[in-house]
Amino acid sequence: MNIPKIELHLHIEGAAPPAFIRGLAQEKGVSLDGVFNEDGSYRFESFNQFLSVYEAACTVLTGPEEFGRLTTAVLEQSIEQGVIYTEAFLSPDFCGGGDVGAWREYMHAMQEASAKLPQIEMRGIITCIRHFGPDQAKTAAKCAAETAGDFITGFGMGGDEMRGKQGDFAYSFDMAREAGLRLTTHAGEWGGAESVWQAVRDLGVERIGHGVQSIDDPRLVDHLAEHEIVLEVCPGSNVALAVYPDWHSHPIEKLRERGVKVTVSTDDPPFFHTNLGAEYDLLGHHFGWDDEIVRDVNITAANAAFCDDATRKNLLKKLEPAS
Template sequence: MSIPKIELHLHIEGAAPPAFIRGLAQEKGTNLEGVFNKDGSYRFENFNQFLSVYEAACTVLTGPDDFGRLTTAVLEQSIEQGVIYTEAFLSPDFCGGGDVGAWREYMHAMQEAAAKLPQIEMRGIITCIRHFGPDQAKTAAICARETAGEFITGFGMGGDEMQGTQGDFAYSFDMAREAGLRLTTHAGEWGGAESVWQAVRDLKVERIGHGVQAIDDPALVDHLAEHQIVLEVCPGSNVALGVYADWRSHPIERLRERGVPVTVSTDDPPFFHTTLSEEYDLLGHHFGWEEETIRAVNVTAANAAFCDAATRDKLLKALEPAS
């Protein structure tokens, strides 16, 4: 597919190629027993196991240099898929334990690695981890506030959506908003439509990570469409984790038809055996998406990106059909 792609929902650690993590483990003599299948892929059977394997894999990422190398590996994968702009979720909890000084070193390593790949633009969304609790989230928000700028442009929340409520984290989101950061949060992946309502009402985010369970509440769908709240949809992830049984039952096309702005991302692609090109191929196969729809979805992503006006104009220009 020749259409340039824009990805808004990508976890930097979750995008790590398994071979990269195995290589680091070997270098450091770290035992990652139980993390990989015999074929070398990540090993898990449900969402909670996925979180455990994810965090175990992160144990070999122990310094700024590791995250610089990781950024290079992830962005090279994205470039192969025709991605020209990506936003990656970056967690200070995995990068220095939430200490601002340590976080700066990790951030600079990732920013420098990204700058060496001119084929792609990268921005960082600092992400607190929901199941680490509201107090720990405040340390992530402080890191976000102190490093907001050209590279760090957003703040969000990932992790176990069933822990607490969105509103429990309002203090951290208010801090990030006051620092000029754009806001998103995971909702409506596991927590139902109510979790999306909480995100919109209590955190006042402009984008929702996943958000697909909004389809179960027609009033919520209308609200998202009316206020043009963008969903960062990751269909392959949702099917792989069992949020939906198969691609045909996934609601992305129904949401789009109702006027909800949707984008397409891979979430944690090696975990879910997917790529962004494969996502679009399957959307074409199951829902008849052709070039016009794919281009329109990427224009939506460009307009929703947490970037400066000059970068957005550049992305929109790249998405114009060849004359």
Template sequence: MTVIPKIELHLHIEGAAPPAFIRGLAQEKGLNLEGVFNDDGSYRFENFNQFLSVYEAACTVLTGPEEFGRLTTAVLEQSIEQGVIYTEAFLSPDFCGGGDVGAWREYMIAMQEAAAKLPEIDMRGIVTCIRHFGPEQAKTAALCAAETAGDFITGFGMGGDEMVGAQGDYAYSYDMAREAGLRLTTHAGEWGGAASVWQALRDLKVERIGHGVNSIEDPALVDHLAEHQIVLEVCPGSNVALGVYPDWQSHPIEKLRERGVPVTVSTDDPPFFHTTLSREYDLLADTFGWDDEVVRDVNVAAAKAAFCDAATREKLLKQLEPTS
């Protein structure tokens, strides 16, 4: 397969932290992360709830802007190795200053400065509230997003436990982000069924859906996504690792694509799921026969859906043009 530049739209900055990076920080600080790692050094979890617990435990070693700057460098260097030319990372003020706008600004600047030192890749930040922290806490994340919206912070989203509450519970936060000019996405249709995607579209008025794979359960929803060209940020390896689908053959990404739904490919939290973006595409080729044309089309769809300025989008699309 030709090496085609890649665009990643669904990447959690803390979830992309190399285990060795987190272990190193813990050792520097003398912190005990017992239960977080397997004997081979990988992250330890067996189900989605354990994954969330381990994720949050690993985040406890990230306690200052300088560390998030170092984390950004480590994550982007991994992405560059995978041929990624543009990435959007979910950044949570809950893990960066506890939702205080002033503290969040310092964290954001540290991440932005780290990204600027790696010209091989463009990065934008999607400020993300944590669903299982509740609607009131989400408002603090939305305020942080609104106060720092600009060239680097371009979107607002929601992660966390999709089974807590309803999408509409967070409408106030989304309205705040929308009024600040931020573009909107949310995790839906990973665990909550097709109904959660309908909720996200109706109650939060998002333009992209994180995961969204349960949409396949509702033919009317699939038709709606295709008709309105609503982009899904699909993370196949994550879905299989967490048991949303039992194996790659069962994953609906190809069925969705064949029905005209714009799909993109991302890694979500790659070291947790023992994956890379190159591995995702290799498995999609092996499982569904994706060739260079499909891979290019998927990345063009990602470029068009990216929460970036017109000049950056034009640059990305030019880089994705066939060379021969």
């Protein structure tokens, strides 16, 4: 499939190749017992274990230089899959502990690394970590507001969706909105349709990370379609974490048929043994997605991207069918 791809939901640390993390650990003499399986892949059996392994892997990412190298490794993977534009979730909690000055150094390292790969455009969405609590989220939001611009274009929230409510973080989202940042948040992956209602009602986001459990509330599905709220769907992640038992049970096609704007992303690809090409191959196999649908979904992603109009126009031009 030669159609250019646009990815809107990618965690920069979660996209780290296992070999990259093992290499850093060896360089620093850090033990990562329990993080890897015997075959070298990340080890986890549940969502909570996934979060623990994710955070353990992040312990070797201790400075801007490492995050610059990480950015290069992640974007090179994306380029191999035909990705021409990606939005990566970046957390100041993992990049300087929330200190604005330190965060700037990490951000510049990632921005400089991305600029060296002209085959792909990258933008950063700063995320607070839900299970770190609302007060810590304000620190992330301050980092976002202080560095909003051409590279940092959005603000969102990841982490354990079962901790608290979306509205608990309204202050942080208001701060980001006032700084001109676009808004998204994880919802409807574990917290049910109600968590999506909270995100829409209490945070005023224009995109939802995952959002797949919206399918359980027909009124919510209609609301998403009517208000053109875009879902950043990560089917392989949902199946790997047993949100749905298999691909056939995944609701992405039902949502699309109901008029909801869906996009396709990989979330934390090496954790889930996937890549963007594999996602589209499986969507074709299970739901009959052809080139026309794939192109349409990527046009949806281009229009929903948190980028400037000139970048969007260029992306849409690249998505035009060859004459």
